Amino acid sequence: MALASLVLTSCGSPLRASSITTPHPEKDGAIIEYFEEHPAGRGPWPTIILLHGHQGPTQRIGGRAFVNWGVLSHLAGKGYLAVSVSLPGYGRSSGPDDFAGRFAQLAVRAVMAKLAADRRSIPDKVLIQGVSLGAVTGALVAADDRQLAGLVLISGLYDLPAFFAHPKSAAALSIKAVAAAQTGGSSEALLSRSALPLASHIHASTLILNGAKDDRTDAGQARRFAAAIQANGGRAKVHIYPEFGHEIPVRARDAEVAAFIDATLRP
Numbered sequence: 001m002a003l004a005s006l007v008l009t010s011c012g013s014p015l016r017a018s019s020i021t022t023p024h025p026e027k028d029g030a031i032i033e034y035f036e037e038h039p040a041g042r043g044p045w046p047t048i049i050l051l052h053g054h055q056g057p058t059q060r061i062g063g064r065a066f067v068n069w070g071v072l073s074h075l076a077g078k079g080y081l082a083v084s085v086s087l088p089g090y091g092r093s094s095g096p097d098d099f100a101g102r103f104a105q106l107a108v109r110a111v112m113a114k115l116a117a118d119r120r121s122i123p124d125k126v127l128i129q130g131v132s133l134g135a136v137t138g139a140l141v142a143a144d145d146r147q148l149a150g151l152v153l154i155s156g157l158y159d160l161p162a163f164f165a166h167p168k169s170a171a172a173l174s175i176k177a178v179a180a181a182q183t184g185g186s187s188e189a190l191l192s193r194s195a196l197p198l199a200s201h202i203h204a205s206t207l208i209l210n211g212a213k214d215d216r217t218d219a220g221q222a223r224r225f226a227a228a229i230q231a232n233g234g235r236a237k238v239h240i241y242p243e244f245g246h247e248i249p250v251r252a253r254d255a256e257v258a259a260f261i262d263a264t265l266r267p
Contacts, residue, residue: 017067019092024113029083032107033086035067038120042221046265047121049112051134053155054178055090062091078258080265081120085111087137099182099252100137100193108141125149125265127204129257132156132216132246139195139225146266148204150264152257155210157217158225159197160190160202169215171246196221199228206236207260209253211244229257 017035018184024030039045050066059065063084066072075082087099087104098104108128115121127150130138134158142151157163164176176185183189191197206229210222219240239256241248 016162017072019064021092022110024088024094024103025110026103027094028147030088031092032088032094032110033062033092034083034111035063035072035113036081036083036120037072038077038081039079043081044119044122045079046125047081047083047115047127048075048261048265049108049126049128049129049138049139050082050084051087051108051130052084052090053132053134054175060090062086062093065089072163080261081115083111083115087134092236093107097182099138099179101183101189102192104137105141105144108137109145112145123147127152127264129261130154130156136160136193140198142206143195143198143201144205150261151202151204151206152208152260153208153222153225154248154253155214155217156208156222158195160194161187163218163221164190168218171216175216183236190209195224196228199225199234200232202229202234202236205260205264206234207220207257208236208238209248209257210238210240211246212242213245216246 017037019029019033019035021033024032037174052063052065063086066084072082072084086093088107089095116123116138124147126148128138128141129152131154135153139153139158143147167173167176208222208226210217212219216224222238225238229236
């Protein structure tokens with residue numbers, strides 16, 4: 001799942017945040033890399049956790065991508081603690097890559113726990129924003145966190161067995177191959193990485209975005225996931241962009257995402 005292109009032309013020169021690491025709770029010697037920018041003054045602050053998508057072998061910079069694009073400094077300037085996590089196998093985070101599996105989910109949760117323990121984040125004012133593979137991971141983390149305030153999912157998959165049973169493009173076949181290599185490809189492995197059956201566990205206010213022309217995910221899954229969250233008493237909104245594919249330009253979605261984040265995290 002290719003990393004969606006983000007260019008924030010209004011952010012000015014990006015501030016180069018330093019790489020921070022914390023131990024992975026499930027593997028001795030393994031580390032998780034993350035980057036953060038914070039507002040002026042002292043914390044804790046409402047917090048946005050950014051999760052990247054799959055990155056090819058020549059660009060596996062993990063969470064540093066959000067630093068390079070100026071996303072962290074932009075959000076910090078709006079009063080949020082902005083944190084980007086390098087998923088396992090990307091950047092300096094220890095592998096293995098596991099396509100949004102337990103190892104990746106625990107990595108994200110460990111960073112969130114570290115921020116809370118260090119009094120950097122306000123525990124009930126944390127939002128996860130994931131793109132592509134990051135959306136798959138973020139949805140699964142949210143299903144196991146009743147305190148999470150918000151969830152923004154962009155161009156994700158929420159029912160992997162159904163999608164991979166009938167790949168609709170060469171890009172979908174490529175994603176299927178990556179998933180099979182990282183997970184073994186069994187029905188059980190794919191189902192364990194699918195958030196749709198866990199919709200009743202998601203308590204965070206959720207915004208789901210997808211392109212109608214996306215050949216790497218399925219806009220129908222975005223609709224079904226939002227409907228399943230709503231059917232179980234949750235709060236979810238879905239927006240399908242008819243003119244876009246997998247990469248939804250920031251200029252097209254920024255106003256909606258920003259308004260959702262403000263409504264979710266502002267006191």
